[in-house]
Amino acid sequence: MKKYLTTASLLFAGILFAGGPALAQQGITDTEIVIGDVEPLTGPPALLGVAASIGHKIAIAEANNAGGINGRKIKYVLEDDGYVTARTIQGVKKVIDVDKAFALLGISGSGQSIAVMPVLEKAGIPTVIDVAPVKFLWEPPRKNVFVVGQSYEEGIIHLVKYLADKNPNKKWGLITQDDDYGITVRDGFDTVVKDKKLKVVYSGNYKKGQQDFSSDMLQLKDSGAEVFLAGGIIAENIAMMKELEKLNVKPVTGIFWPGRVEPVLKLMGPAGDGLYAVDYVEPFAGEAGKAFLDKAKSLVSEAEFKGVNRYTMTGYAAAKVLIAAIERCGKQPTWACTIAELEKTKNVETGVMAPISFGPGVRFSNQKLQIMQADFSTLSFKPVN
DSSP states (O other), X not given: OHHHHHHHHHHHHHHHHHHHXXXXXXXXXXXXXXXXXXXXXXXTTHHHHHHXXXXXXXXXXXXXXXXXXXXXXXXXXXXXXXXXXXXXXXXXXXXXXTSOOSEEEEOSSXXXXXXXHHHHHHHTOOEEEOSOOOXXXXXXXXXTEEEXXXXXXXXXXXXXXXXXXXXXXXXXXXXXXXXXXXXXXXXXXXXXXXXXXXXXXXXEEEOTTOOOOHHHHHHHHHHTOSEEEEXXXXXXXXXXXXXXXXXXXXXXXXXXXGGOSXXXXXHHGGGGTTOEEEEXXXXXXXXXXXXXXXXXXXXXXXXXXXXXXXXXXXHHHHHHHHHHHHHTTTTSOOHHHHHHXXXXXXXXXXXXXXXXXXXXXXXXXXXXXXXXXXXXXXXXXXXXX
């Protein structure tokens, strides 16, 4: 009887022990492994979300064409959140609980990623975020969440310092969105204002979703601002530049990487010529960018290729890092192993940005930045530093 109870206890303990890893290995069959994603595929931010998902698809197609991950083909499950936070949370839960994803990529915008963090941490699923790198996502570091890119704050600091050095003793203007994104942009700007003692003559906020910037840009003009940091995302920056064109004023203008996409430059028209931008991915006008476009053209449909922009590069890089980490776990990958291997990522070359590294307690890749300038005649951005 005692022997029976001991055996039964061991069996029961074994079942409980097996239950943990079994759950952590969801999304795997003998032939496939599921990777999930939630992006804005509709609405104005779709320009970002669709492009990022195309980057994931390129890396996945590349891996599948080479035989998959240790013989398993990758199945990509993509949900649309429309850039609505409640839908992001719902989409992530669906991908994890219903689609049983083994790992996650992407995750919408900054506010959406922040809001969904408790869900990701509770689930423990390996996640590589590549769309909206904000410090909250890696400070403090989360065990299972890794972020590829550079912080919004550091990006703004790099851009404003460059423009301040290039345009000494000039009057400055700034406008930001009234949300977490805008706060981060403003924090970066204020850091340089204090350091460089910049003279700020205009400082404004706009409401998320605002379309009419006529009053804001008139105030900017009347302030006499000679250098302008346009803290919009996509449609907002386009509207701002169009209004400045109507007012026949053209301050030296800097924009952030969410708007550093060729369709934005096209919609701005000549008003966008000469814009300065900061980024951590290669421009398509360079050799690395052209090589990536050639690769993309061979791996996605013609319709998808039209949606390629700088977010395609960030998505591609993140997917490459995740796939490599899973592959290093061998035939029986687990969440624990994948997270451990992601942590060991060191100087991984993706061809679209500086080498990617993480480390013990380091969940942010901290990519190198560069300044670019817009050339409307070629609808491209070219490095200037």
